[in-house]
Amino acid sequence: MQRTAIYKRFTFIIIFVLYGLVSLATGGDSSGRTGAPLPFNEILKGYAPKPANIGNTANATSRSFAKLDEYIAGEQFSFQATGTEFTDQYFEEVNTANTTAEEYKAKARAVLAEIESSNSYIDYLEPSDINKLPIGLRKRAGNSEITIAISNATFTDKYANLTVFARVKIPQAPYELLFGISGLKLSYKGGIIGNASLVLLGDVAIPINGDNAALILKGSMDMATGGSTSKTFITVSCNGFEQLGVNGEIQFSRNMIVPSDAAGTILNGRVTAALDQILVTNWNDMIIDLTFQSPFQVNGLQGFNFTVTRAVFDFSDLHNSEHVVYPQGYQQKYLNADNLTAWRGVYVEKLSIGLPKAIKNRDNPNAIVSFGVDDLLIDNNGISGVFFGENVLPINKGTASGWQVFNRQYKSSLRSQ
Template sequence: MKKFYKMPFYLFFILFSIVSSYGQNIVPPKELSAASGSIEKIEAANRWIDHFSNQDLVELPVGIRNTVNNVQYSIGITKAIFSPEYTTLTVFCRVDIPQKDKNGQPMQLFFGADDVKLSHQGGIIGEAKLVLLGNVDIPFSENKWQLSLYGGFEMATGHVNDLTYVTIDCDGFKEMKISGAVEFSRDLILPIENLQTGEVDENKTKIPKTYYNGNTYDVPNRVRGDFSFTASDWNDILVNVSLQPFVLKDKRNGKDFDGNFQFLVSNAVLDLSDLKNDPTVIFPDYYTKNALLVPSPEAWKGVFIQTFDVGLPKEFQTTDTASNKGRIHLGAQNLIIDKYGVSGTFYANNVFPLDRGITGQEKSWAYSLDHIDVTIAANTFVKANLNGEILLPITKAATENKSTTADPKKNSD
């Protein structure tokens, strides 16, 4: 705390307050909480103007307020240093986002800078960036997943990075750059630690994470995907992310995850927009039948995976995978991850021929997998259809066509 008192006075006016998701409540220092009164002072005095100019800096603080797609951006000047060349401003921005904290109140993000230069002719010199102070977690969909924003200001050192920030001009908010990660609750999916062995982090390994107050906390290891993009407003975010390999949380066959499908994602779309969906998004029939797109498909939020790789459970073996202890992998498409879990259908034809498929490493039967399709709805396997041939041990000359539909109630894939 002693380091805090050594900070420049303007930092008392630049903060953000946030409640982390997944039940973790991180209380900001009381001094920073008191500093939020600077915005309240502007509001109480109604000192909002339409355009920043040197004439408006006689009495501070003063601010500009913009509303874009129901998100409010409040920008205030708390300090001005005049010089012959320009005026140097201390500026902060409060963004009132629609996401709620654990008390059901809308959350706020605070950004700030102390080196914004205003020319005497009235324009801002260069690009005015106001950085987010420290990392922040924003819960979505009843804490099923969250955004972790990477802040630009390090409390411990005072160093500034261009990670998450807003840019402004004399008329107020222009756009925002957001750097961070999407993280999914361990109640939905679990990260794969080792693809070759299929080892899954089921012991809730803790990883260190530093928050805005400069403290580092151990948080659960979750499936995550990093991103960085520039948006015109908070409510219109569509961005590509690359997720870690994962499995569904619930084990399928036996005491380990060998009986689970593995999901390997190279490219996914994170949709936080209230206005539109990515044109590649295809919602499964399950969503329409169960009214999961209320109030509208455009308001849906989550991750859509157009193409991905799926590793079949280890019960599906060929001579190759048996020798290298690997899995059979297929190309697949159209998978959704949101507050309901993982949903979608994937299928493949001519997976492996009769001379390669084996039922086991000892006393095995030869078989082929000519077709497979699997349907998952809200993290639950609905059905799996299999078609192929099996070579019975009574004769090497005859084959029997076999087509099956797996019954999830019997725990069969």
């Protein structure tokens, strides 16, 4: 098999596994449109491998590698779903799983409805305001509306203990996030004493691009604990909403990718990626650092093992992650110089790809041979990155189904056009 074709196919496989991630940042396919993703072969048009010039072939033997052909079926791939995992029923079950949280949500909705019907809103919370409850503070942050609702109070000699709910409207189902705390301390001199965090009432699952993935926000069923660093919460002041703290994970459908161990054995369950805690001032100002919990394989491309270090999902119109590295000339060509922070997309610092077990080093046949990608960028403009392999298979040491292969060094730069 010609080496150039093999290396280009490896590059295509790398692109393929990350193609599905584009939808998470753009809400549609790689062109930014909503709806069904483009067939992957449309993305690869113009990149089909061409025969390498290997010189005099008079004495060459042409033969394919049976096991390699089983793993690399061709130059074009298309994503085929085998069934729906993230159904409406799934989201309903996750979002209503805990009866205690559901009781709190019902109270929150009732208080919010009462405040809305009587238009009992204030701009700033003063101690005198709690003489007539419920009252609310309302604020817009981006395209989200946040309402703080104070439902009742108990009094001590120095402060009042308030029961407070909050609603953050979001553009995705279930279209609202409900928070609460039962012991917010309001000083009689003005100002909040101590903890001013409201915890998300129960876990909340949010669909991402249909049934491809789900964002699971971690909540609590105990309003008395307030927000914590391990849960999703909001902080408030006498002015109302201050910021949102997001904790949770993203679960990927097995139709896209499946979990595996370091040796390449496929595991049960779903690929999950933990969200490092982020603090944002509105739902459209979100930059997420993801840590994948296990290696994974693309459904339908078994044997290629993917390991991700840092992955950044930029949903923010106001900020960019300091970790994102753009290709040379990319900012000048694609980004608005007057609004650089408007860029949205997916960035992967490093991706390692373990090759199928049919490709191995004779001196160490149990070790996984790997290639990789540095600074992979995926957005509405396409895919960019540096694909490389170095000292992977020394000459006379590589084997593929018994046939000798080798690669001293490989480096390929792919940039959006």
